[in-house]
Amino acid sequence: MKILISHPSGNSNVRAIAKGFLTQGLLYQFHTSIAVFPNNFWHKIANLKGLGDIKRRSFDSGLQAYTEIYPVKEIGRMIASKLSLNALTKSETGIFSVDKVYHNLDKKISKKLLDAKKNGLTAVYAYEDGALETFIAAKKLGLECIYDLPIAYHTLLQELLHEEAIRKSSWAFTLGGGIHDSGKKLERKKRELELADTIVVASDFVRQSLPEWANKKKIIQSPFGTPFSSNEFDLEEKAKLKD
Numbered sequence: 286m287k288i289l290i291s292h293p294s295g296n297s298n299v300r301a302i303a304k305g306f307l308t309q310g311l312l313y314q315f316h317t318s319i320a321v322f323p324n325n326f327w328h329k330i331a332n333l334k335g336l337g338d339i340k341r342r343s344f345d346s347g348l349q350a351y352t353e354i355y356p357v358k359e360i361g362r363m364i365a366s367k368l369s370l371n372a373l374t375k376s377e378t379g380i381f382s383v384d385k386v387y388h389n390l391d392k393k394i395s396k397k398l399l400d401a402k403k404n405g406l407t408a409v410y411a412y413e414d415g416a417l418e419t420f421i422a423a424k425k426l427g428l429e430c431i432y433d434l435p436i437a438y439h440t441l442l443q444e445l446l447h448e449e450a451i452r453k454s455s456w457a458f459t460l461g462g463g464i465h466d467s468g469k470k471l472e473r474k475k476r477e478l479e480l481a482d483t484i485v486v487a488s489d490f491v492r493q494s495l496p497e498w499a500n501k502k503k504i505i506q507s508p509f510g511t512p513f514s515s516n517e518f519d520l521e522e523k524a525k526l527k528d
Contacts, residue, residue: 287313288431289401290410291394291419293359293386294318295342298435302410304345313406315352316394317342318359318386322349327356338363355393358386377467384470387415395422402426410485417473420480432481437494439466439474 288311292299295317306312321327321343331339344352361381365373373381391411395418398406408429411419413436420430478484478495483503486492492506 286311286407286429287405288408288410289313289316289394289398289406291316291390291415292412293383293390293415295320295344299412300344302433303348306410307345307347307351312348312351313401315344315348316390317352317354318390319356320344320348320352320354322346322352325349327354335367355390358389362386377470384414388418391415391418394419398422398426398428402428411477413474413477414470416477417480420477424480429483430481431483431485432477433485434478434491434495435487437491438478438496438499439471 288306290299290303290306290312295303295315299317303312303315319327319339319342321331321340323346327339327342330336358381362374362383362385365379365381371379373379374383376382377384379385394409394411398409398419399422406428408431409419409423410431410433412433416430416432420432423430478499481499481502483505484495484499485505485507486495487508488506492504495504
């Protein structure tokens with residue numbers, strides 16, 4: 286199995302998974318917005334005044350040869366945020382919103398899967414809000430779709446957020462953008478889950494938040510902070526994914 290993994294920001298858990306796939310010989314490519322490696326362009330840029338935040342996008346040097354980046358939207362988001370250009374980063378609608386960063390990466394990857402399959406790609410691994418176009422294209426090519434859902438599925442999450450907003454109305458604004466997600470965004474989340482062949486969750490809580498129909502899919506529970514296990518994925522689950 287050869288897996289293409291994608292995530293716009295590449296947080297610590299994404300880093301661990303990508304490194305794990307690399308170690309196990311499963312990694313085809315890693316796609317993200319910005320990736321800092323020793324002495325590359327982004328490493329040098331990160332040393333400039335005011336751009337130190339870019340260093341947070343540092344990855345293991347072993348991933349460099351497997352990494353493709355799409356920096357324009359994310360750089361725009363970072364600059365707009367620093368300049369408090371809120372209209373440009375407004376959830377869902379802003380040209381440099383987090384949503385647009387996710388969707389841009391998702392769309393770019395979807396257009397590369399045909400050639401990738403010819404070169405040995407067998408599966409794609411993507412995250413909530415950034416998987417739809419990738420999964421649609423992957424399904425047409427017969428590639429496995431692996432969906433990482435690190436937090437509760439949106440139906441339960443929305444329920445909990447609204448309950449909390451009612452309970453502490455004066456603090457509702459602190460609950461973040463999730464409570465205001467549009468119907469279109471929620472439908473996108475549903476479609477991503479529908480297209481997934483395998484779902485990766487971090488806890489029993491997340492697993493139990495899944496709709497009943499999703500429990501018929503293959504589910505891998507991989508708690509945050511646990512080391513990559515060849516027994517849990519590469520051997521046992523790898524065989525299942527090939528079935």
